[in-house]
Amino acid sequence: MPDEASPGPAVAIDREACLGTGLCIVYAPRTFAHDDETKAVLQDPPHDDPDDVRTAVEACPMGALAL
Amino acid sequence: MTDTAPLLDPARVRELFDLRGSYMARVGGGYEGDPYPLWNRLRERAPVHEGSLHDLSDFPGDYFFQGLPEPDRPHFTAFGYAACNDVYRDAELFASNPEPIDLSRPSPTNTLLNMGGQQHRRYRALVQPRFAPKQVEWWIRKSIDGVVHALIDHLQDAGRAELNVDFCAAIPVLTITGAFGIPVDQALDLRAANDPMTTVGIIAPLVAARREEPGDDLLTVLVQAELTEEDGTVHRLSDPEIYSFCMLLLAAGSGTTWKQMGITLTALLQRPEVLEQVRADRALLRPAIEEALRWQPTDPCFARFVMRDTEFHGVRVPEGAVMHINLGAANRDPAKFDRPDEFDIHRPPRPMFSFGGGPHICLGMHVAAPRCSPASARCSTGSRACDWTLTRRPRGTSASTSAAPRPSPSSSTAEGAPDMAQYQQIDASLFGPDHVRRYRETDGEVGYLWNGVPILLLTTTGRKSGEPRTTPLIFTPHGSDFLVVASQGGAPTHPNWYLNLLERPDAEIQVKADRFPVRARTAGDDERTRLWDVVRGPWPNYDVYQERTDRVIPVVVLTPAGRTPRG
Numbered sequence: 001m002p003d004e005a006s007p008g009p010a011v012a013i014d015r016e017a018c019l020g021t022g023l024c025i026v027y028a029p030r031t032f033a034h035d036d037e038t039k040a041v042l043q044d045p046p047h048d049d050p051d052d053v054r055t056a057v058e059a060c061p062m063g064a065l066a067l
Numbered sequence: 068m069t070d071t072a073p074l075l076d077p078a079r080v081r082e083l084f085d086l087r088g089s090y091m092a093r094v095g096g097g098y099e100g101d102p103y104p105l106w107n108r109l110r111e112r113a114p115v116h117e118g119s120l121h122d123l124s125d126f127p128g129d130y131f132f133q134g135l136p137e138p139d140r141p142h143f144t145a146f147g148y149a150a151c152n153d154v155y156r157d158a159e160l161f162a163s164n165p166e167p168i169d170l171s172r173p174s175p176t177n178t179l180l181n182m183g184g185q186q187h188r189r190y191r192a193l194v195q196p197r198f199a200p201k202q203v204e205w206w207i208r209k210s211i212d213g214v215v216h217a218l219i220d221h222l223q224d225a226g227r228a229e230l231n232v233d234f235c236a237a238i239p240v241l242t243i244t245g246a247f248g249i250p251v252d253q254a255l256d257l258r259a260a261n262d263p264m265t266t267v268g269i270i271a272p273l274v275a276a277r278r279e280e281p282g283d284d285l286l287t288v289l290v291q292a293e294l295t296e297e298d299g300t301v302h303r304l305s306d307p308e309i310y311s312f313c314m315l316l317l318a319a320g321s322g323t324t325w326k327q328m329g330i331t332l333t334a335l336l337q338r339p340e341v342l343e344q345v346r347a348d349r350a351l352l353r354p355a356i357e358e359a360l361r362w363q364p365t366d367p368c369f370a371r372f373v374m375r376d377t378e379f380h381g382v383r384v385p386e387g388a389v390m391h392i393n394l395g396a397a398n399r400d401p402a403k404f405d406r407p408d409e410f411d412i413h414r415p416p417r418p419m420f421s422f423g424g425g426p427h428i429c430l431g432m433h434v435a436a437p438r439c440s441p442a443s444a445r446c447s448t449g450s451r452a453c454d455w456t457l458t459r460r461p462r463g464t465s466a467s468t469s470a471a472p473r474p475s476p477s478s479s480t481a482e483g484a485p486d487m488a489q490y491q492q493i494d495a496s497l498f499g500p501d502h503v504r505r506y507r508e509t510d511g512e513v514g515y516l517w518n519g520v521p522i523l524l525l526t527t528t529g530r531k532s533g534e535p536r537t538t539p540l541i542f543t544p545h546g547s548d549f550l551v552v553a554s555q556g557g558a559p560t561h562p563n564w565y566l567n568l569l570e571r572p573d574a575e576i577q578v579k580a581d582r583f584p585v586r587a588r589t590a591g592d593d594e595r596t597r598l599w600d601v602v603r604g605p606w607p608n609y610d611v612y613q614e615r616t617d618r619v620i621p622v623v624v625l626t627p628a629g630r631t632p633r634g
Contacts, residue, residue: 019191019192021195023432026433027418034201038195038196055416055418058418059418
């Protein structure tokens with residue numbers, strides 16, 4: 001179990017690039033969510049395994065996420 | 068068929084969804100080998116090769132996918148994960164369409180599938196929210212859950228299933244049309260429509276109806292969608308735009324899930340030890356579906372158009388060329404996956420290309436797995452206390468897998484339905500034509516008593532064919548008459564034998580060794596109420612069947628000919 005208190009890797013989301021495909025939510029469902037415009041936002045606090053967060057960042061088909 | 072009928076006409080489904088039939092031939096349905104060893108070798112040799120994927124796979128021909136073939140253009144194929152990723156990501160260099168598309172003409176290719184840049188982004192944004200992860204519940208509630216359970220209940224009653232036809236093909240067709248708000252009886256018409264005008268003919272009245280009266284469905288989403296142009300003006304979608312959207316989503320939503328479900332079920336059924344793990348822990352079902360997607364994606368190749376001369380992974384690629392993306396090979400690239408040829412449901416989740424990549428990544432990907440998931444769950448874990456025994460149809464009939472349930476001694480219960488407590492699990496080892504044959508051969512020694520109730524053979528005259536049609540039916544003796552019930556397990560339509568009797572009420576029945584002519588009539592309202600109590604006594608499942616359908620299930624009185632009909 002990841003420690004909820006640990007900050008984990010910092011993630012930047014490019015809202016202009018985000019298409020709302022939701023792939024990040026598949027790989028790191030406790031870190032990412034969709035807002036009302038179906039754009040990726042960070043959950044507060046994000047609490048996935050850092051490996052899962054890295055996978056989500058790599059998986060974004062728009063390259064809208066960065067560590 | 069003893070007592071139930073499928074939601075869709077099985078003969079028609081078989082025709083449309085026969086993997087080796089003419090409908091599939093143009094997309095490569097005739098290929099029989101395992102292409103992966105060859106693709107692995109090609110990928111090891113170079114990440115990008117000159118030539119189309121089918122030529123490189125020694126399967127020459129002009130196959131149709133995503134608008135191809137393009138015989139006048141040079142072709143290249145990307146095999147490596149990194150190369151495929153680069154094609155997907157650079158949508159300007161590798162465009163979905165070489166020219167702007169014509170939005171005034173309804174066609175599945177005049178859609179976001181073939182758009183680029185900001186236009187693609189604007190159109191996709193109209194439908195993306197409905198396909199987002201948090202909308203999965205809507206899909207399950209709207210169209211997945213009911214369809215899956217109705218299908219499995221039918222299979223359970225029918226006793227056997229050809230999974231490819233009765234299950235894998237039926238679920239996506241019914242769920243995508245259900246989500247659109249398209250009636251069940253038009254689902255197959257849409258699948259069969261192979262020219263845009265036929266599809267428009269079916270969709271246009273439905274679109275007009277949603278403009279008048281909005282509903283909770285995808286057609287309403289499209290009708291109400293507001294598109295903001297680059298200059299800031301806002302407008303609704305035109306009718307041709309809506310029709311094109313429908314064509315794309317209906318096509319994309321049925322074929323892919325059908326085949327992927329078959330791949331997943333086959334992979335599990337061929338690996339009993341993996342199936343056991345999934346049975347024991349349902350949380351493994353999702354990883355099993357994901358792994359099947361990686362290991363054998365249903366559509367292993369897509370294509371892009373090269374927009375300018377480029378040096379790509381060591382190969383000179385000219386402007387105007389077609390770049391095939393062999394995502395099947397990329398999904399088995401050892402640079403990304405350990406032991407890539409193994410079907411291993413315990414892999415850590417990694418990005419893969421089964422839903423494509425880049426801006427055109429599959430719109431329906433979050434909905435696809437749930438559509439496979441409850442279906443596979445009920446098949447593989449047997450929530451109705453039912454194990455499935457896999458058998459293979461002989462080659463040449465239909466390329467698919469069939470299965471029959473093996474009843475378990477434990478009693479069954481289902482949530483919600485009040486009369487389910489009395490629902491009787493059926494031993495359907497004797498079924499349909501086999502049932503008729505064994506009954507005839509033995510004068511009912513085999514087949515007269517079936518699940519504790521007596522069976523007669525009813526022979527009607529086919530209303531279209533004029534040929535005799537024999538059906539085994541549960542009956543209840545009533546005075547000198549015989550009562551049978553046109554339930555079809557609660558299917559939405561009357562069984563064929565009943566429709567035949569409406570045309571020609573003179574028929575023949577066989578009870579054990581006795582064969583004699585009868586005349587049929589449908590019990591009237593009051594009489595039906597009275598007789599329902601008579602027939603439901605020995606077969607309480609009739610109450611369950613009636614719950615499933617809006618039609619009043621007819622009770623049919625068969626009076627031996629020569630006697631005066633009662634009532």
